Amino acid sequence: MEQPATRSRASSSPLNRAVAVLALLAVPLLDRASRPAQVPPSPPPTIVIQEGVQRFAIPDCIPRKGDEASREVCRTVTQVLRADLQFENLFKFVPQSLMSAIPTMDPEAPNFTDWKGVGAGVLVVSRAQVTGGEATVEVRVHAVETGQAMLTKRYSGRTDNPRVFAHLASDDIMTLTQYRGVARSKIAFVSDRDAVPGRKTKEIYIMDYDGYNPRRVTVNRSLNILPNWSPDGRALAYVSYRRGNPDIFVASIYEGRSADLTGDKGGGAFAPSISPDGKRVAFASSRAGNMDIWLAGIDGSSPRRLTASGSLDTAPTWSPTGQEIAFTSDRSGSPQIYVMDTEGLNVRRLTTFGNWNDAPSWNPSKQFGEIAYTARLESGGFDIAVVDIGSRQVRQLTQGRGSCEYPSWAPSGRHLTFACGRGGKWQIAVADRLGQTITMLPAGPGKNEQPDWGP
């Protein structure tokens, strides 16, 4: 028997934010949809979804009109919403075989007894219709135990990408939990799919977290690599050889602007990493004669050198607090991960196991004090590993997939992405933070690599 799907809000502080947001966003139920826009706000919901407690039932979306366009939107919404919530790796689900035993319901009045009977704790009812080229998708989330609506949302927009309705709904449903949803997040990556014939050019792209909707960001037909998201998700720092030398640029991807961050100072500039507050960028450059970590304002102002070890120092990544930077250095004779503060002081070595540990990515959630990196754990290939900063314990996430490298955490810190492959065949993977489920994304043609998971 499932636990009741309710929980008093009371003073459970981590949930207050979600509840407050719900109070703001709660919309009237469908039967009142034709009333004037001035609707008194609904009372704050007092129900939240607890990880792993209630079982989700996500029956097929119901097309409001029987036309093919509405059915098509519904098919996508059903499929993507299920995939999104499953990917969150927090919930249990009522199997489709059990759901199909329940007769098609009136979306206005689900028979909660039926749903209780198949073990559902949370019922997600969705329907869609297409009118005049615009799709409207309505999603209601009910606590089956009480029948109470926890969330009622209407999404509308063009019909060319109905996946986004499901992504929005999934992230909205996640506001009923204590976690941030991942469905609307984007992954930036590098691909040679549009390489100029006979030239080895690469461009920067972004795609949905599930690998759909890849879109090209850079169009300069040069070598563009190492993208790194700004924390607001509106800009990407990256390295471009458009002037012949590797320099760092910042693209405001939705405005189509590109700013020159490092200038053409010689020595090149690599591996940009924007600070959690979006105000600074750490990078690697040999402009002072050796490959060191540098720090500058996001506009490139006041660059200063943080390391001067005489070894190769590169691949900086910020701690969630913005007070420390992890990086790779071969000062010990082999590449290893080190941590320092933003003055370049208090340097300490983090990895001790293995003779090649590189490309660190600091988990952005303060809940997990850990750094993912690329490790050579067996002869030949590279794999993704995660080191716990406190205990120094290492867990290996990948094995036997050729080489895997370039880990990057999702903003929630509960998933990460990396690239796996060999030679010209590289593709992008996503995994939960324990590596229990690793999925290769349908990222499209070409060699796809260097993923960076952004907001």
Next chain:
Amino acid sequence: MTCRLMRAWVVLAMAASLAAGCGGKKRPAAVSTAPPSTSDSGGRTLPTEVPAPVETGPDVSSLGAETARGEDFTISNPDTGEGGPLEDIHFEYDSANLTDRARSALERHALWLQNHRDAKVLVEGHCDERGTVEYNLALGEKRARAARDYLANLGVGSERLRTTSYGKERPLDPGSNDAVWAANRRAHFNVSR
């Protein structure tokens, strides 16, 4: 957009949920670009999922112009890394040390450069595919500098020598075996006159 305006939009545009709240985190959802929804009861408007990417933005032409500048800079045959009067030198795995064979080649290069005073060289460091992107970019830079420093010590003016690194981004051969890797671990000399 002011907070007051934002509040007025909440019912209509709800677009950014968590994001659109005053002082909240901003996300690329259609906060400022969304036209009002025709819904009168609180739908969220999504005319486009996010604004247009760079190539259709207003500054596309500026990106294109910068590309042209980049191409103007390129020398001899930089994209294939082949050809040119100065042969590549090669390195051991994960090393920027000059081998005896590399030193001999560099001595020939220095002689050629003494006889061609108008020639300038961009030394490109390249790596094999093993190891990470960032580390190989650093290693490629170190290889290029090792070659440059040796040429400078042989009397080639440092103003004629520049370095850059392509790491493992532009291998001569995309294959995966010892012979391919050895060929890809190199410094390439881009000569301009």
